[in-house]
Amino acid sequence: MTHNISDYVNAWFNDHRSEVIGWRRHIHRYPEISNNEVLTTSYIAGVLESYGISVHQFPQTGLMADLGPDTEAGRLAFRADIDALPLQEVTGLECTSVNAGVCHACGHDVHTTVVMGTACALADYDREHGLEFGVRFIFQPAEEVWVGGATDVIEWGALEGVNSIYAIHVEPKLRVGRIGVRAGAITSATDVVDLKITGPGGHTSRPHLTADVVYALGKVITELPGLLSRRVDPRSGTVWVVGQVNAGYAPNAMPETGALSGTMRTADIAIWRKMPELTEQTIAEILAPTGCEHELNYHRGVPPVLNDDASTALLSAAASAIDPQAVVQAPQSSGGEDFSWYLEHVPGSMARLGCWSGEGEQHDLHMGDLTVDERAIGVGVKLFGSVAQQFGEAN
Template identity: 75%
Template sequence: MVSAFVNEWCDAHRSEVIGWRRHIHRHPETSNKEVHTTEFVAQILREHGLEPRLFPETGLLVDLGPDTEQGRVAFRADIDALPIQEVTGLEYSSEVPGVSHACGHDVHTTIVLGLACALAAYDQQHGLSVGVRLIFQPAEEVWVGGATDVISWGALEGVHSIYAVHVEPKLRVGRIGVRTGAITSATDVLELEVSGPGGHTSRPHLSADVIYALAKVATDLPGLLSRRVDPRTGTVAVFGHINSGFAPNAMPETGTLSGTVRTADIGVWRNMQQLCSELVEHILAPTGVEYRLKYHRGVPPVLNDDVATALLSAAATAIDPQSVVQAPQSSGGEDFSWYLEHVPGSMARLGAWSGEGEQYDIHMGDLVVDERAIGVGIKLFGSVVAQCAHVED
């Protein structure tokens, strides 16, 4: 009954919900600056009879339904935008220069906001039998993600499971990609500084070649990782920055190298810093350079729980038997993983391609999302609530 009610509410309020998304899209705010977005979401929640709890700076949560011994099912939306200029030319394009919802967080926010309002209407008319928590999280796009703050503020207290979606512009709208286990990767950053006395390229034996040392790490570390770590874990080091020197005949005194280390295996991730430190030391030992390695741990992989993913798949199938597809494992990072360190849950890929024309990509200024995906997301989460209610019954 909950699912059918949410579906009807979603269809009846489609224009209103799309309007919310376009408002958020026009007024994007970067991480930890989501003041207007927080106020906008809170205002709509209050208009629907709900009492949101604001986080200390930005973001909020709201509870619906009863407090039960089983706890609440939670749904998470990320509300921040990216420092990327939008170039879509849409009539509701970002009005903030250099900032846009190029990762689809405006869609995520609207989905969870729509779910809250639909469930509020159901609760007023029929009474929810299951407790629900809606989390509007700030700062997903920054290191190491706002989820850690949200958790420290008590957002998971009394929660038994948590769900989320992420728009997938490579997947046709109406399709829902599910995957048990790792659906994203851990993402760490490695920064290396090397130094030596410098010198002339005609006398390299009298110096320590920092460029050679940087090149050794850039080429040898990825290869050594492939021999020290099971290749089935999707572990890879890729460098995006290398800098040293100023003249072809002068050996520089300093140089820097930085990149990312990614893995889909939680056990590998927990040992990766020590392993990289050991390998870099062995690579640089023969070169004679001094070095300083900074290893920044990022987010763990999103590890979808098998029971929660089965429930999510069943919820999607209940709406459309043809909707569920197998989601590929991504090498990107997602701070939803921090929630899953505390409670079981699952993240799905939400199809956002119209089925015609170009397939866009996230974190690009030309990203266009088929807005029908919003209704699919709301109905999916409504079906999850119905599945949870059935389990508790």
């Protein structure tokens, strides 16, 4: 390539810093929950179109946009998630959410702004120098709901002609300027398990004449985690945790029904694929001596985000090219992320984007007091510019 894309994007962001930060503050101020991102979609489209970028809006909310030519190598893709959470913001920031009970407590406003900035910078580069490869920008709705909007976006053709895909996720435990990379599983699969147990019911003075639903629930709660730990590789990070239990209505009455709900998480995709059958089999064995009947509803969530080795190496090289001290090893998270669905179809990688200022409290994701250091936006835009440079050199 005649002109260095990374250098161009760096200079572009330095010239447009205030404008880009303004985009983030607008999106932060007007958050919208999953599948309702109407104004957010319109705002993103308006910004991109002001830079001469043609957009393709998805059937409901969200959009994608392409730059550069179609080539045999396929397109480089960047993905942002655009939805907010049903939480009340308590940060007290000047750009605090004006929508009661809704806020960007997972950093999607930052993700969206980073991809917007990358798109606009590359659009200017394309006009001045001409991109030699294609780039796609995906602004995905509904990441925060089961099973994630990524499946719809893929069905709508967002990955057609894509060679590889990249994303970032803010990390409030990581100092701004740091970029966490990790080959393999960086998040976990996340499924929900609902179990209903039934029996004849009866009086607590005569437990031998009936089946004890509460006792059966207790057996599942205490024995299932231990048995699963002996039936799957302990290195897989497979964890089953109960979050809800309901049974009974009186201290001296044995109920006819009881129910529990919990989550099953694992970083091993092979284990994830066999967990419904294994969970059903193990629960049936636990309950067999109790005389109770059961009904299991195993709800598939998302697979783990499995960062491709080559894509992660490119991402790491791109980050190092910006700042040799930027790259750190990202920990494997037990949280779920629907970026994983894209990686079921094309190779790619997700990085952790440090957003802690280095001073004061480290806030957590999905909390109403989450604050991010806006310098992270520039780091993200420059990272993706460097990814584009690396991709162009490799293709």
